Amino acid sequence: MQPTETLRNDHAVLRGKLMLLEGLLPLGRAAYFPLRDVAYSLTRRLRCHIEKEERLLLLMQQGAFPHPLAPVSALLDEHRDQRVTVALLLELVINGSTSSIDQIVLCASHLIDSLRGHMAREEAEIFPFVEQTMTRNQKMAAMQDMRAIAARYYPEGEPAPWPSDIDEHLVNEWSSPRHVVCAN
Numbered sequence: 473m474q475p476t477e478t479l480r481n482d483h484a485v486l487r488g489k490l491m492l493l494e495g496l497l498p499l500g501r502a503a504y505f506p507l508r509d510v511a512y513s514l515t516r517r518l519r520c521h522i523e524k525e526e527r528l529l530l531l532m533q534q535g536a537f538p539h540p541l542a543p544v545s546a547l548l549d550e551h552r553d554q555r556v557t558v559a560l561l562l563e564l565v566i567n568g569s570t571s572s573i574d575q576i577v578l579c580a581s582h583l584i585d586s587l588r589g590h591m592a593r594e595e596a597e598i599f600p601f602v603e604q605t606m607t608r609n610q611k612m613a614a615m616q617d618m619r620a621i622a623a624r625y626y627p628e629g630e631p632a633p634w635p636s637d638i639d640e641h642l643v644n645e646w647s648s649p650r651h652v653v654c655a656n
């Protein structure tokens with residue numbers, strides 16, 4: 473498997489979580505508990521993904537690849553913003569009733585929009601470049617590093633691509649007519 477394949481799989485999982493998060497926002501206060509679960513699983517998955525990706529970007533910056541650095545440094549800035557935003561979102565939903573739903577919506581909406589744009593740019597500009605220029609040995613080394621990073625975040629084993637059990641449960645639970653009625 474290519475390192476970029478691993479990252480593309482992560483993107484698919486992250487997009488699923490963003491979709492779930494987006495679907496919960498209109499439910500407002502009624503969705504505090506599932507919001508908390510989604511924010512937690514999104515935080516862990518996103519941090520793990522960023523770390524894997526930055527390992528790859530570091531290889532590029534170490535001179536192995538003659539890629540212009542400007543897009544890479546912009547991505548690193550965006551990663552910093554994502555880390556801060558997802559931490560803030562988690563804090564807001566953990567505070568539960570004391571947090572304003574407006575703040576949660578604002579923070580989550582920023583994360584959803586910026587992360588979607590960011591992933592699309594990586595897939596269009598960075599991944600194809602990596603796929604074309606990395607040698608087989610470099611790809612194997614990157615894969616080894618990524619597996620070690622994933623094992624730190626998920627000692628129990630990295631979850632299957634979305635929907636995971638918990639997300640599937642949430643989708644079923646919160647898309648039922650009972651909850652639509654409650655949300656209204």
Ligand SMILES: [Fe+2]
Binds near residue numbers: 522525
């Ligand atoms: Fe990224």
Ligand SMILES: [Fe+2]
Binds near residue numbers: 479521525591594
């Ligand atoms: Fe990414």
